[in-house]
Amino acid sequence: MPESKRPFRVIVVGGGVVGLTASHCLQKAGIDHVVLEKRAVVAPPEGASIALYPHGSRILHQLGCFEAVEKACVPGRNWLTRYPDGKKFMDNGYFQHLQENHGSSLLVLERREFLQIMYDKLPDKSYIKTSSGVKSIKETPEGVEVTLVNGDVETGDMVIGADGVYSMVRSVMWEQANKATPGLITVQEKTSIKTQWKSLIGVTPNIPELGDRDVTVVNGTGRSLLALSQPDRAYFFFIFRVDEPFTWPKRANYTDQDAEDLAQQFADHPVSDTLLFGELWKRRTRGTLIPLEEGVLTHWHHGRIVLAGDSAHKVTPNIALGGNSGIESVAVLCNHLQRLLQEGGAAKPTAAVLDAVFAAYQAERLKRMQDILAVSSLITKVQAWDTRWHRFMATWLLPLQADRTTADQMSEIIRKGPKLEYVALEGFRKGRIPFDDEREAGRGKALEGAAAPISSLFLLLRSLGALAAFFVVWQGTRLALAANI
Numbered sequence: 001m002p003e004s005k006r007p008f009r010v011i012v013v014g015g016g017v018v019g020l021t022a023s024h025c026l027q028k029a030g031i032d033h034v035v036l037e038k039r040a041v042v043a044p045p046e047g048a049s050i051a052l053y054p055h056g057s058r059i060l061h062q063l064g065c066f067e068a069v070e071k072a073c074v075p076g077r078n079w080l081t082r083y084p085d086g087k088k089f090m091d092n093g094y095f096q097h098l099q100e101n102h103g104s105s106l107l108v109l110e111r112r113e114f115l116q117i118m119y120d121k122l123p124d125k126s127y128i129k130t131s132s133g134v135k136s137i138k139e140t141p142e143g144v145e146v147t148l149v150n151g152d153v154e155t156g157d158m159v160i161g162a163d164g165v166y167s168m169v170r171s172v173m174w175e176q177a178n179k180a181t182p183g184l185i186t187v188q189e190k191t192s193i194k195t196q197w198k199s200l201i202g203v204t205p206n207i208p209e210l211g212d213r214d215v216t217v218v219n220g221t222g223r224s225l226l227a228l229s230q231p232d233r234a235y236f237f238f239i240f241r242v243d244e245p246f247t248w249p250k251r252a253n254y255t256d257q258d259a260e261d262l263a264q265q266f267a268d269h270p271v272s273d274t275l276l277f278g279e280l281w282k283r284r285t286r287g288t289l290i291p292l293e294e295g296v297l298t299h300w301h302h303g304r305i306v307l308a309g310d311s312a313h314k315v316t317p318n319i320a321l322g323g324n325s326g327i328e329s330v331a332v333l334c335n336h337l338q339r340l341l342q343e344g345g346a347a348k349p350t351a352a353v354l355d356a357v358f359a360a361y362q363a364e365r366l367k368r369m370q371d372i373l374a375v376s377s378l379i380t381k382v383q384a385w386d387t388r389w390h391r392f393m394a395t396w397l398l399p400l401q402a403d404r405t406t407a408d409q410m411s412e413i414i415r416k417g418p419k420l421e422y423v424a425l426e427g428f429r430k431g432r433i434p435f436d437d438e439r440e441a442g443r444g445k446a447l448e449g450a451a452a453p454i455s456s457l458f459l460l461l462r463s464l465g466a467l468a469a470f471f472v473v474w475q476g477t478r479l480a481l482a483a484n485i
Contacts (some may be wrong), residue, residue, distance in 0.1 A: 065121045
């Protein structure tokens with residue numbers, strides 16, 4: 001079929017969380033597409049867990065996937081925070097408060113299982129092509145040509161780069177952008193994806209000491225340990241500051257031996273007052289060492305290429321907002337595409353029109369992702385006692401908050417989450433705090449008072465940091481004065 005006669009077609013590179021979500025969204029919109037996944041299977045035994053907040057779950061509900069996800073796990077119960085020696089100093093009802101706020105809580109399940117559910121629930125699986133690594137991307141006067149490693153060529157009108165933090169699509173986009181407009185993509189932007197942390201991650205059969213539906217966070221200096229339990233298994237993230245932070249294009253290629261050596265070095269590190277990390281590591285069914293990149297780009301698109309998920313924005317896992325953010329971004333992008341094609345009728349959008357749509361998508365997402373990056377980065381530093389201020393916040397100020405305050409702070413992020421504008425939203429449970437797009441004039445006003453005292457988590461913690469600094473300075477001044485008396 002001649003290119004001019006072919007229906008509008010999207011080529012999605014990457015078949016992970018974002019790529020599979022894109023296929024669901026595009027199928028709901030009736031948009032032709034293909035998802036190219038380099039691996040031989042859609043749900044490889046990699047990674048550890050994925051956590052879904054109500055704003056991510058709401059989109060999954062629209063896609064017909066939420067109920068299966070919910071059945072695959074049990075809601076969390078308690079959030080336990082411990083000192084480096086394993087002694088508990090906080091026990092927070094975070095999950096129950098989220099449930100009250102939004103009608104659903106934080107759901108935790110194995111990443112592999114989540115990917116399998118997303119694939120199984122696709123209305124039409126023929127859009128997904130595995131063993132389809134991409135070799136090159138070329139823009140033509142009529143669209144794009146994507147050449148695969150096996151020599152096959154996929155043609156379409158645009159490319160979505162959903163291929164992760166070391167995105168090949170992004171590299172092509174940068175090269176094309178700087179050819180068209182020299183100096184557009186600067187060194188500063190290319191190095192904005194930073195690696196300051198690394199993590200031992202893994203899956204293990206359930207260990208009684210971790211409970212059957214709890215989150216355990218062990219604070220430490222320059223490190224923190226996060227364990228999330230379910231009745232039949234547990235997931236762990238043992239996070240360390242790297243000795244020398246680095247940026248793209250450098251990449252840490254850790255080996256199995258690197259993981260084993262680090263695990264043995266910290267084998268005697270407490271996970272609780274009765275469990276050591278070495279015991280957790282020994283029982284693992286899967287475990288590896290990975291770098292934890294973080295950053296948000298300032299250019300998410302150029303020409304007929306647009307980025308979504310980790311290729312555009314990457315955050316640390318401590319507060320579990322990465323997967324939800326990728327789901328959000330691709331849903332917003334598909335909202336813009338569906339609206340464009342619906343309003344444009346049979347005419348194919350030009351490259352200039354697509355560029356304007358991509359710009360609108362980025363404008364809608366950029367500030368939110370910068371805020372989420374700031375929150376995620378700060379939580380990582382607080383849990384790892386990165387400075388004396390972070391340690392003071394973790395051990396003195398945060399424990400003084402009311403039990404539901406942390407959940408209420410997270411609700412400020414959740415309630416601003418987007419939805420698919422072209423898919424009906426019926427039957428998703430509601431809580432005491434509505435999403436912003438659900439607020440009717442009267443009901444929204446009535447709830448303004450409830451939402452008003454809920455501070456942004458980032459702003460609160462910055463305030464706490466200032467208070468911590470004041471306290472330490474005051475304490476030092478007091479001791480100095482005492483010494484001179």
